Amino acid sequence: MRVPGNLLVALCLLVGLASSRGAVAQNAHVPVIKLAQLQHYLNSSADTTYIINLWATWCKPCIEEIPHFEALQKQYANQPVKVLLVSLDFAKDLDKKVIPFVQRRQLKSTVLLLDEPDYNSWIDAFDPAWSGALPATLFFNNAKQQRLFVEKPLTPALLQEYLSTKFSLKP
Structure with missing residues (x-):
């Protein structure tokens, strides 16, 4: 059976779109975890300063501050500092909301x-x-017995202040 040229082109485009969507989704890997897995970080004895930001795609102040955490991760890349962005979205929204958000923002943390x-x-x-x-x-930083919990949106200036005064970190 002979396939018309324009149908063949359309099929090739559809296959290309489907495969490129799969490739993009694989690049934005967001593991779904339970508290026991997060406890690995919370109980770490390593001399590492962890910054765990709890956020959701539906939270406007959360979304506004995420670039600040991304900048911190980059700024402290050569120091024992680890930024974790922990989404509290529903697991059912992983593919529809969280992964597309991570892809659009090109998050590195x-x-x-x-x-x-x-x-x-x-x-x-x-x-x-x-x-x-x-x-x-x-x-x-459990090794240094340092801990600070903040329940509000953070600015770059506040983040720097907390890290320099409470954790003695310099960029």
């Missing part, structure tokens, strides 16, 4: 999706005073 729908069962792991509001950020 580690992005994880915490799939723990019963917030009351794990909120205290971050800070007993946390109301559950977003954005929220936990800074810690």
